[in-house]
Amino acid sequence: MKRLAVVSGKGGTGKTVVTGGFAACAARTMRLTMADCDVDAANLALLFDHTVRDSKPYFGMQCAAIDSSLCIECGICAEKCRFGAIHLEEDGYRVDPIECEGCGVCAHVCPAGAVSLRDFRHGEIFYSETGIGPLFHARLTPGSGTTGLLVTEVKQWALEVGGDADLLLIDGPPGIGCPLISTVTGCNAVLAVTEPSMSGLSDLGRLVRVCEGFPVRIFCAINRYDLEEGITAEIAAYCAEQDIPVLGLIPFDPAVPGAVRSRTPVTALDTPAGEAVRGVWERVRSELDLP
Numbered sequence: 001m002k003r004l005a006v007v008s009g010k011g012g013t014g015k016t017v018v019t020g021g022f023a024a025c026a027a028r029t030m031r032l033t034m035a036d037c038d039v040d041a042a043n044l045a046l047l048f049d050h051t052v053r054d055s056k057p058y059f060g061m062q063c064a065a066i067d068s069s070l071c072i073e074c075g076i077c078a079e080k081c082r083f084g085a086i087h088l089e090e091d092g093y094r095v096d097p098i099e100c101e102g103c104g105v106c107a108h109v110c111p112a113g114a115v116s117l118r119d120f121r122h123g124e125i126f127y128s129e130t131g132i133g134p135l136f137h138a139r140l141t142p143g144s145g146t147t148g149l150l151v152t153e154v155k156q157w158a159l160e161v162g163g164d165a166d167l168l169l170i171d172g173p174p175g176i177g178c179p180l181i182s183t184v185t186g187c188n189a190v191l192a193v194t195e196p197s198m199s200g201l202s203d204l205g206r207l208v209r210v211c212e213g214f215p216v217r218i219f220c221a222i223n224r225y226d227l228e229e230g231i232t233a234e235i236a237a238y239c240a241e242q243d244i245p246v247l248g249l250i251p252f253d254p255a256v257p258g259a260v261r262s263r264t265p266v267t268a269l270d271t272p273a274g275e276a277v278r279g280v281w282e283r284v285r286s287e288l289d290l291p
Contacts, residue, residue, distance in 0.1 A: 001159075001163060001164070001165055001166065001167065001168055002166065002167050002168070002188050002189075002288050002289075002290060003167075003170065003186060003187040003188050003189075003285065004022075004167060004168070004169055004170065004188065004189050004190070004191065004288065005037070005170040005183050005184055005186065005187045005189075005190045005191070005280065006018055006019040006022065006121055006169070006170065006171055006172055006191045007158060007174075007180060007183065007184070007185070007190050007191070007192055007193070007207065007211075008172070008174050008192060008193045008194065008203075008207070009173035009174070009175065009176060009194065009200070009203025009205075009206055009207035010174055010175070010199055010200060010203040011174040011175075011257065012174075012195070013174075013195045013200065013223055014195070014196055014223040014224070014250070014256075015172070015174070015193045016038070016043055016044055016047070016082065016171050017047075017256060017260060017266050017277075018191075018193050018221065018223070018250075018266070018277055018280070019034075019044060019169065019170075019171040020044065020047035020048070020265050020266065021265045021266040021267035021274075021277040021278070022169060022267075022277075022281050022284070023048075023127065023132055023133070023169055023265070024132060024267050024268060025265075025267050025278060025281045025282075026132075026167055026281070026285075026286075026290070027132035027133055030165070030167055030290060030291040031133065031164070031165040031166045031167075031168035031291050032132060032133035032165055032166070032167055033134050033136075033154055033158055033161075033162030033163075033165040033167070033168050033169070033171060034101075034130075034133060034134065034136070034158075034168075034169050034170075034171070035135070035136045035137070035146065035154055035158040035168060035169070035170045035171070036135065036136070036137035036138070036154070036170075037148045037151045037154055037155065037170050037171060037172050037179065037182070037183040038067035038171055038172065038173040038174070038179070039123070039137075039138040039139075039140045039147055039151055039154065039173070039179065040140055040147055040173065040179070041142055042138060042139065043117060043139045044135065044137060044171040045126075045128060046260075046263070047128065047260065047265065048087045048130040048131065048132070048135065048263060049131065049263060049264055050128040050129065050130045050135060051128060051129050052126050052127070052128045052273070053127050053129050053138050054126075054127040055124055055125060055126045055127070056125050056157075056276075057121050057123075057124055057125075058121070058122055058123040058124060058125050058138065058140075058150050058153060059119045059120060059121055060120070060122035060123070060146035060149050060150065061101075061102040061120075061122070061124060061146050061149070062102045062117040062118055062119055062120060063095065063097040063100040063102055063104050063116075063117065063120035063286070064077075064085070064086070064095045064100050064102070064107060064115055064116070064117055064118075064119060065113050065115070065116060065118045065273075066086075066092070066093050066095055066097055066114055067114045067115075067116070068091070068092050068114075070112050070114035070230050071092055071112060071114040072111070072112045072114070073088075073093060073222060074111065074112075075088070075091060075093070075111060076109050076110065076204070077093065077110055077115055077153075078093060078104035080105050080106065080271065081105065081106055081110050081272060082105075083099050083100065083101050083103075084099060085097075085099035085100040085101070086106060091098070093233045096119050097120050098143040098144070101145070102117060104117055112277070120161060121141070122137065122140065122141050122144040122146050122150070123138055123140040123144060123150055124139050124151060125137075125140050125150070125154055125157060126138065126139070127140045127157065127161060132168055133162070133165065134158070134161060134162045135286060136154050136155075136157050136158040136161075136162075137154065138150055138153075138154050142203075147173075147177075147178060147179045147189045148177075148178030148179050148182040149182075149223065151173070151178075151179050151182035152182045155170070155182070155183075155186070156170075166290060166291055167290060169181060170187070172190070173230050174182075175203075176203075176206050176207055176210045180207075180210060181210070183212055184210075184214050184216060187214070187216050188216060188288060188289060189216055189217040189218070189219060189220055189284075189287070190211055190216050190217075190219070190237045190283060191219045191221060192204060192207055192208070192211075192218065192219070192220045192221070192244075192278075193220075193221050193223055194220060194221075194222055194223070195222070195223050195224050195227075196222060196224065196225055196227055196228040196229070196230075196231040196232040196233060197228065197231060198231065198236070199241075200231070201231060201234055201235050201238065204220070204231040204235065204238070205238065208242055208244065212217075212288055213245065216270065217240075217287070218244050219244065219246075219283075219284065219287065220235070220239050220243050220244050220245070220246045220247065221246070221248050221249075221250060221280050222235055222236070222246065222248075222249050222250065223245050223250045224247075224250065224251070224252040225249040225250060225251060226251045226252055227252050232249070243274065245283075245287070247283040247284060247287075248276055248277075248279050248280035249276065250273055250276040250277060250280070251272045251273060251276060252273075253271050253272050253273030253274075254258075255271045255273065255274075256270055256271075256273050266275045267281065
């Protein structure tokens with residue numbers, strides 16, 4: 001199985017639209033498994049009619065909990081909590097699970113043994129069936145800080161159930177933090193989707209520096225390239241300096257938002273953007289020696 005992650009150094013570059021277009025193309029010639037690793041705002045499932053077949057809770061890090069029957073209300077736990085997660089309420093001390101980092105200091109200092117670390121549900125992982133292959137995605141509880149761990153679990157379930165496919169196609173998260181690192185780990189290649197803006201160029205550079213720490217091939221595609229062709233030229237020059245192949249230039253296309261609303265893959269469009277994304281996919285397919 002080849003593993004390809006479509007990533008971006010910033011949000012709003014069109015990464016998910018490109019991933020959805022790739023998925024529609026790939027499903028015509030190979031067995032496909034998809035994973036949406038943008039778990040803070042997963043939306044790849046919005047592009048396909050899908051049915052949730054299974055789900056499981058995601059617990060992530062443990063959180064502190066106070067047993068009110070043992071608590072002597074000395075306040076030491078609240079005093080020592082550097083994250084301000086423990087508060088005195090009308091019925092005693094309570095832990096805010098959103099603020100708790102699971103460090104365990106409160107349990108260590110409690111003289112009455114009233115504090116312990118317990119499993120806390122931080123989200124949910126879904127296995128869905130689409131018309132082109134299984135899709136694994138997740139919903140993270142707002143405020144939870146265990147995104148990288150959740151990405152890893154999404155990928156593990158995708159490999160357990162859909163590991164006999166020819167391609168694991170991953171819709172990656174924006175940015176360069178832990179979710180990206182978890183996404184890129186174990187991949188054969190990444191396609192960086194960027195846009196012709198100063199922030200797009202800057203964030204592409206940061207993304208490349210992170211990905212260079214992994215044994216992956218790095219490719220690039222420039223979306224909406226014709227909106228600022230001067231910066232597009234700068235991005236192309238940067239990629240040439242870094243020996244990163246630019247696999248295609250995707251023009252701005254007013255038909256794309258309508259296709260997203262109607263759950264039509266961009267590669268099904270007989271428009272400039274549809275043709276360009278099909279071209280990028282064919283180059284990716286050739287570079288990775290896919291069926």
